[in-house]
Amino acid sequence: MTAHDVPTTAIDIAAAVRAGIVSASDVVERHLAAIDAHERDVHAFNRVLADQARAAAAAIDAAVAAGDDPGPLAGVPVALKDNLCTRGVPTTCSSKILDGWRPPYDATVVTRLAAAGAIAVGKTNLDEFAMGSSTENSAFGPTRNPHDVERVPGGSSGGSAAAVAAGFAPVGLGSDTGGSIRQPAALCGVVGVKPTYGLVSRYGLVAFASSLDQVGPFTHTVADAAAVLEIIGGHDPMDSTSIPEPVPDLSALLDDGVDGLRVGRITDLPTGADPDVVERVEAAFDALAAAGATIVDVEVPAFTYGLTAYYLIAPAEASSNLARYDGVRYGLRVDAPDTNAMYMATRHEGFGAEVKRRIMLGTYALSAGYYDAYYGKALKVRRLIADDFARAYERADVLLTPASPSVAFAFGDKTDDPLAMYLCDTYTIPSNLSGHPGMSVPFGTGAHDLPIGVQVLAPALHEPTMFRVAAELERAAPPTPAPRMIDVAVGGAGSAR
Amino acid sequence: MSDDERIARETVAKVSRLARLALTDDEIDETTAQLAKMLDHFADIDALELADVEPMTQPYPLRNVFRDDVERAVLDRSEVLAQAPKAVDGRFEVPPILGLEES
Numbered sequence: 001m002t003a004h005d006v007p008t009t010a011i012d013i014a015a016a017v018r019a020g021i022v023s024a025s026d027v028v029e030r031h032l033a034a035i036d037a038h039e040r041d042v043h044a045f046n047r048v049l050a051d052q053a054r055a056a057a058a059a060i061d062a063a064v065a066a067g068d069d070p071g072p073l074a075g076v077p078v079a080l081k082d083n084l085c086t087r088g089v090p091t092t093c094s095s096k097i098l099d100g101w102r103p104p105y106d107a108t109v110v111t112r113l114a115a116a117g118a119i120a121v122g123k124t125n126l127d128e129f130a131m132g133s134s135t136e137n138s139a140f141g142p143t144r145n146p147h148d149v150e151r152v153p154g155g156s157s158g159g160s161a162a163a164v165a166a167g168f169a170p171v172g173l174g175s176d177t178g179g180s181i182r183q184p185a186a187l188c189g190v191v192g193v194k195p196t197y198g199l200v201s202r203y204g205l206v207a208f209a210s211s212l213d214q215v216g217p218f219t220h221t222v223a224d225a226a227a228v229l230e231i232i233g234g235h236d237p238m239d240s241t242s243i244p245e246p247v248p249d250l251s252a253l254l255d256d257g258v259d260g261l262r263v264g265r266i267t268d269l270p271t272g273a274d275p276d277v278v279e280r281v282e283a284a285f286d287a288l289a290a291a292g293a294t295i296v297d298v299e300v301p302a303f304t305y306g307l308t309a310y311y312l313i314a315p316a317e318a319s320s321n322l323a324r325y326d327g328v329r330y331g332l333r334v335d336a337p338d339t340n341a342m343y344m345a346t347r348h349e350g351f352g353a354e355v356k357r358r359i360m361l362g363t364y365a366l367s368a369g370y371y372d373a374y375y376g377k378a379l380k381v382r383r384l385i386a387d388d389f390a391r392a393y394e395r396a397d398v399l400l401t402p403a404s405p406s407v408a409f410a411f412g413d414k415t416d417d418p419l420a421m422y423l424c425d426t427y428t429i430p431s432n433l434s435g436h437p438g439m440s441v442p443f444g445t446g447a448h449d450l451p452i453g454v455q456v457l458a459p460a461l462h463e464p465t466m467f468r469v470a471a472e473l474e475r476a477a478p479p480t481p482a483p484r485m486i487d488v489a490v491g492g493a494g495s496a497r
Numbered sequence: 498m499s500d501d502e503r504i505a506r507e508t509v510a511k512v513s514r515l516a517r518l519a520l521t522d523d524e525i526d527e528t529t530a531q532l533a534k535m536l537d538h539f540a541d542i543d544a545l546e547l548a549d550v551e552p553m554t555q556p557y558p559l560r561n562v563f564r565d566d567v568e569r570a571v572l573d574r575s576e577v578l579a580q581a582p583k584a585v586d587g588r589f590e591v592p593p594i595l596g597l598e599e600s
Contacts, residue, residue, distance in 0.1 A: 435556020
């Protein structure tokens with residue numbers, strides 16, 4: 001088998017490697033070659049881990065040769081968002097303030113993927129500390145959308161989404177605090193999953209907003225996403241918010257169809273989605289109805305207040321979490337005569353504009369005299385949203401919405417107006433506030449032949465139903481176009497399955 | 498409420514000190530304008546009746562988590578200190594805490 005015969009999906013790669021049909025080394029070389037050819041156009045990575053990946057592949061191949069089981073994701077290259085700690089390997093959060101930091105431990109998801117035989121090929125670019133919706137807030141420059149390099153890949157996990165779309169790795173890991181997996185997945189034409197809060201360990205995920213953050217996969221197929229979630233999910237004693245249960249079986253349900261399922265349409269969903277997006281969501285409802293699902297109307301009146309609640313709660317939590325970047329224990333220090341001056345100077349130098357903006361907003365929302373009017377009120381709105389979802393889920397098994405209000409937009413379109421950028425997260429934010437799972441599934445194209453994602457939402461721990469619906473949408477979806485910057489030899493993965 | 502009434506420049510300057518962010522005068526002006534615009538948008542929730550609503554800080558009620566009190570491997574101190582901007586004698590080194598500048 002030549003390098004060109006390496007399969008494009010994680011499941012097929014692992015099966016071929018475990019069967020000895022293709023070597024993990026060939027798999028890694030093929031993906032490093034794709035990175036070598038196109039990374040300069042895409043800038044998905046903050047760091048490519050070529051040597052480490054080759055060594056890991058050699059170890060997998062040795063295990064196969066020795067007759068040992070190399071694991072369920074044997075030889076599968078993965079792109080890790082650069083806010084996931086990797087021991088001894090720089091972890092930057094795309095911020096100057098973590099310059100040079102090499103974590104002294106691995107994130108649980110990193111450990112679990114490695115134990116399953118997956119191979120980290122790089123650390124991917126993000127909006128600084130995962131704050132943004134376009135990856136333009138990176139201290140290292142933006143990532144470009146493989147479908148149109150003049151446009152953003154979405155964010156904050158834009159590097160991981162672009163890496164998968166570009167064929168640099170069949171699996172990416174991201175984090176989703178308000179849509180940072182689902183929105184870039186939609187804009188890059190790949191599958192992206194935000195699991196139930198607590199299903200995947202946050203140990204070693206650099207904290208942004210701890211009551212909202214969740215790690216999840218980017219993949220080309222729903223089946224790959226299920227396979228990865230089954231590996232990274234499940235209880236972790238190192239995360240006190242980890243749900244003390246195993247991850248439910250997902251892969252076995254993907255062919256079950258949607259016959260008899262109730263798919264909810266939110267009649268009071270906030271407006272603002274572009275017509276091409278609305279058209280694809282309608283087509284998704286039609287496809288599920290044709291497959292035997294019942295479409296039901298539901299109301300989620302507080303959905304529309306999610307943006308406000310989120311942009312008070314997330315910055316409030318961030319202002320507390322980011323207090324640790326003070327120049328004492330890691331990363332950047334700007335020398336000054338006393339500690340307070342050192343804190344002030346280090347944080348001024350190390351943080352970018354959006355991070356400062358959110359620290360300011362969050363500190364204000366938590367400060368004496370304003371706490372009740374802002375943070376306290378936002379927490380009550382959060383309750384309303386959760387209660388409204390609970391009522392909607394009495395009548396519907398899943399809900400269907402756009403993942404993003406628009407297709408990928410051009411660089412600079414929203415950088416002058418923070419609020420315009422925040423509106424990118426309108427449809428994804430509410431399920432972070434409620435802790436529910438959500439995922440974006442590619443479902444055709446819109447303006448400029450760019451990918452559109454449909455979002456499937458489900459109640460807490462109802463990933464099995466969510467994945468069944470996602471798999472049905474995938475079966476009904478038109479093929480996603482191949483990324484335009486990728487030649488045929490290394491591309492085509494976007495239309496897999 | 499208009500933008501310039503929503504938040505005062507002096508408040509922004511105070512918040513920047515609370516947040517330990519040294520902002521320039523220009524940055525304080527810009528931040529004041531941007532926060533005012535955001536807070537104006539965020540006023541949409543003022544219309545909601547929230548008096549009887551319980552605040553929700555977490556997706557689920559958190560319970561205290563216990564584990565067995567047994568020794569196990571922890572982070573390697575030298576590996577941790579090697580990441581510090583300055584370390585001496587097994588500890589983080591910082592400039593003087595008191596006296597040189599008002600906080």
